[in-house]
Amino acid sequence: MTDSPLPPLLLIGCGKMGGAMLAGWLERGLTEAVVVEPNPAATAAFAGRVTVVDNPAAIPPGFRPAAVVLAIKPQEAAATLPTLAHLVGPETAFLSIMAGRNVAGMRTALGGAAAVIRAMPNTPAAVRQGFTVAFPGPGVTAAQRGLADRLLSAIGEVAWVEEEGLIDPVTAVSGGGPAYVFLLAEVLEAAAIEQGLPPDLARRMARATVAGSGALLAASPEDSAQLRKNVTSPKGTTERALAVLMAPEAWPALMSKAIAAATDRSRELAG
Ligand SMILES: NC(=O)C1=CN([C@@H]2O[C@H](COP(=O)(O)OP(=O)(O)OC[C@H]3O[C@@H](n4cnc5c(N)ncnc54)[C@H](OP(=O)(O)O)[C@@H]3O)[C@@H](O)[C@H]2O)C=CC1
């Protein structure tokens, strides 16, 4: 069975995440979209394929999207959402990927009755390997949830939760997670240089090691702990490194503290 074509969409904010999602939807056959984005460089790659306007007042009158996707920074929400209130209606779902902003706050800013889905994707969306967790707010119909699922599936895997509070730790773990992995590549490269390896080789090694390990993790049925054990020869070199990294005050404690800090920040951005 083939999917029906994607319905008309309105994208608010076409930066790193909005642009990655739009590219995924165009690959899935999106034919009608209006994009609100003040920065012309951000939409250059989509020229001729979507209608671009630089502010909500310029959205073509009469344009009735099936979904309005909110991909602006959380700090822009208070000023921008009220300008979209005229689009609220039974035919239109709002899909937000803004960190922290909660459904109740968005509904209030939109005038009270909007069907709002709150989702948290991540940047591997740019290569269609993202992971998104979504929460359906009050009044979201099965069809609107189905549309959101299709839109988010265009950029990777999707999971749904029925408790909105879970989106805050999701934001900390998978939303921000790619940054921690890229930091690993950075510090691995720096440590390699410290041990005398040429910078170019250090860079290639660090990138390939992180990327190759991710590909192995994705392809293997084994869990991550077993894949780690597969590298760790008894009385070998990796064992020495892991004794440092896995000390209780090292990575286990640091990661727990980091995720708690990011979760708290997501809660602070509520409203
Ligand atoms: N980056 C990430 O890893 C993730 C981000 N998110 C969430 O996605 C959202 C966007 O993040 P990200 O893509 O990184 O940010 P970006 O800054 O890359 O994108 C936001 C875009 O929106 C534009 N913009 C600013 N004001 C408006 C407005 N009023 N109307 C329309 N567009 C506007 C910005 O233009 P200009 O640059 O000129 O201000 C920019 O191009 C955030 O809410 C973030 O929390 C969610 C998951 C992961």
Ligand SMILES: O=C(O)[C@@H]1CCC=N1
């Ligand atoms: O750092 C942030 O706030 C956003 C949300 C998750 C990833 N980037």
